[in-house]
Amino acid sequence: MRAKEITLDACDLEPPGPYELATTTLKNLQPGEYVRLLIPRQPRLLYPWLAEHGYTEITRHINNEMFEIYIWSGNDADTGSEINNLLK
Numbered sequence: 910m911r912a913k914e915i916t917l918d919a920c921d922l923e924p925p926g927p928y929e930l931a932t933t934t935l936k937n938l939q940p941g942e943y944v945r946l947l948i949p950r951q952p953r954l955l956y957p958w959l960a961e962h963g964y965t966e967i968t969r970h971i972n973n974e975m976f977e978i979y980i981w982s983g984n985d986a987d988t989g990s991e992i993n994n995l996l997k
Contacts, residue, residue, distance in 0.1 A: 912988040919948045928955050943981035943988050
């Protein structure tokens with residue numbers, strides 16, 4: 910199975926825009942889908958929300974101006990495995 914990526918570019922959004930964009934999208938996430946969030950800062954308020962709602966994330970610091978965050982349902986082991994393989 911190939912997981913479907915939903916890319917969210919939050920680079921031009923001021924807080925709380927990235928949080929609102931991510932949580933709204935994640936509420937509609939289907940099995941086999943994941944979110945790739947591009948953001949110029951770590952979304953510190955998003956991390957507790959993800960944990961509370963059963964999501965798993967991997968945050969990568971791409972450079973001084975960009976973070977890339979992969980988010981998927983904690984119950985979706987196949988998607989999690991695919992993302993982990995992708996990021997190797």
